[in-house]
Amino acid sequence: MRSPAADRRRPTLWDGVVALVVVALAALLVFLLRPAGGSNLTAVITLDGVQVAQYQLDQLDQPITLTVDEGTYPLTIRAEQGRICIEHSDCPSQDCVRTGWISKPGQQIICLPNRLIISLFGSEPEPFDAVTG
Amino acid sequence: MKRFFLLLCCLTVLTGCAAPAANPEPAQAQFFSMDTLMSIRVYNEGGEDALQAARQEIEKLDKLLSRTDPDSQISLLNSHAGDGTLVLLDAQVTDLLTFAKSVSQLLPGCFDITIAPVMDAWGFTTEERHVPTAEALTAAMALVDSGKLTVDEAASAARLEQAGMEVDLGAVAKGFAAGRADAVLREEGVTSALLDLGGNVTAIGSKLDGSAWQVAVKDPQNTSEALCVLSLKDQTASTSGGYERYFEENGQIYHHIIDPETGYPADSGLLSVTVISSDHMLADALSTTLFVAGPEEALDFWRSREDFELVLCTQDNRVIVTEGLEAGYRPAGEDRGYTYEIARR
Numbered sequence: 001m002r003s004p005a006a007d008r009r010r011p012t013l014w015d016g017v018v019a020l021v022v023v024a025l026a027a028l029l030v031f032l033l034r035p036a037g038g039s040n041l042t043a044v045i046t047l048d049g050v051q052v053a054q055y056q057l058d059q060l061d062q063p064i065t066l067t068v069d070e071g072t073y074p075l076t077i078r079a080e081q082g083r084i085c086i087e088h089s090d091c092p093s094q095d096c097v098r099t100g101w102i103s104k105p106g107q108q109i110i111c112l113p114n115r116l117i118i119s120l121f122g123s124e125p126e127p128f129d130a131v132t133g
Numbered sequence: 134m135k136r137f138f139l140l141l142c143c144l145t146v147l148t149g150c151a152a153p154a155a156n157p158e159p160a161q162a163q164f165f166s167m168d169t170l171m172s173i174r175v176y177n178e179g180g181e182d183a184l185q186a187a188r189q190e191i192e193k194l195d196k197l198l199s200r201t202d203p204d205s206q207i208s209l210l211n212s213h214a215g216d217g218t219l220v221l222l223d224a225q226v227t228d229l230l231t232f233a234k235s236v237s238q239l240l241p242g243c244f245d246i247t248i249a250p251v252m253d254a255w256g257f258t259t260e261e262r263h264v265p266t267a268e269a270l271t272a273a274m275a276l277v278d279s280g281k282l283t284v285d286e287a288a289s290a291a292r293l294e295q296a297g298m299e300v301d302l303g304a305v306a307k308g309f310a311a312g313r314a315d316a317v318l319r320e321e322g323v324t325s326a327l328l329d330l331g332g333n334v335t336a337i338g339s340k341l342d343g344s345a346w347q348v349a350v351k352d353p354q355n356t357s358e359a360l361c362v363l364s365l366k367d368q369t370a371s372t373s374g375g376y377e378r379y380f381e382e383n384g385q386i387y388h389h390i391i392d393p394e395t396g397y398p399a400d401s402g403l404l405s406v407t408v409i410s411s412d413h414m415l416a417d418a419l420s421t422t423l424f425v426a427g428p429e430e431a432l433d434f435w436r437s438r439e440d441f442e443l444v445l446c447t448q449d450n451r452v453i454v455t456e457g458l459e460a461g462y463r464p465a466g467e468d469r470g471y472t473y474e475i476a477r478r
Contacts, residue, residue: 133351
């Protein structure tokens, strides 16, 4: 004996409700599991392996200037909303100053004589696994 | 009841879809060695021990090969230049010297590990860079001749025949270190790792999902951007370019890749050379050598061999990619005026 439900060919109101609930919950899940707000662009500054500063670049309202004078050549770092650079260095080579601004996760500024590294991290995935050059 | 069971199934599937894909954090270390910044990332589970073993291997090699460390074997060799002493060396150092001499013979005039006195004259080994006087440059050039570096492989020893000569292995040491680190990692069972030894990227195996590593080549005119992206497995990509270290004097830019024939920064029409090879040491040595050689000679040399591929960026904004890379590469600098072409054999 066939059940009444098996005899129905057209979707009922309840089928529509179930579909709507699934779609609504899916949208809710996507919303809840999205990456945390913004790019979370964070600059981490290390001197010979020791962290000396960390800035949330996407949340900076005012530029920040940091002087690092513990290394061989004193230098000045400038951080603004979304970017950071070495503004000045007493090092005659100026390699780190010439690197200019960096603003993307995965980028680094390296000062070899001071063993200073500025590294950018973010919540957005980096487009490459590594960079040669 | 069926409806709610269906709802449950749908939600289970959707939860799986919506959750971020599992992306395990690699064991990783970043450290200074060989006068550059290096990083090692090991993606296999429990890769920390392997990583530390590879790092120790690189640091051990740095102690052997550094020209600025007075206790290194290269410093010992240099200190005996011209006094007739055959200096006993670690077998690895002898192998490296033999290899470097062989590269000098492959492309005569484009590569010489005895270029060190000229690098010193330009101040590239210190931070005090300057254009040398004609007298200083002539005197330094008189000391450049890897033919006067005698290597006795059987005795694992070497001798510099002229006083004042010096060997600097900066153009090959990172490639050699990559090869040794690769071997150590594999001995430890690693199948998925990335080495970045001062911009020389070595891809060990593949990603954990079996796909190739995506390695960007830096745009030599805008180093925050990519020139192109390569797909690599079990290969090193080594790049040399004049943009890496340079200085400006009287409005003229002088970079650090010195042409052994002229004693001046190489001006061969290239902005950068990237060599891709499963021979890590060859990739490192050839990137410098072919930058000095220039685009035509570099492509002729590539056509004569089967063991490497090239990305050449020329001064007129052409990016020449050799055909072995064609399937896995993608251009990334068209909006900056670059044009891309495939070189064929």
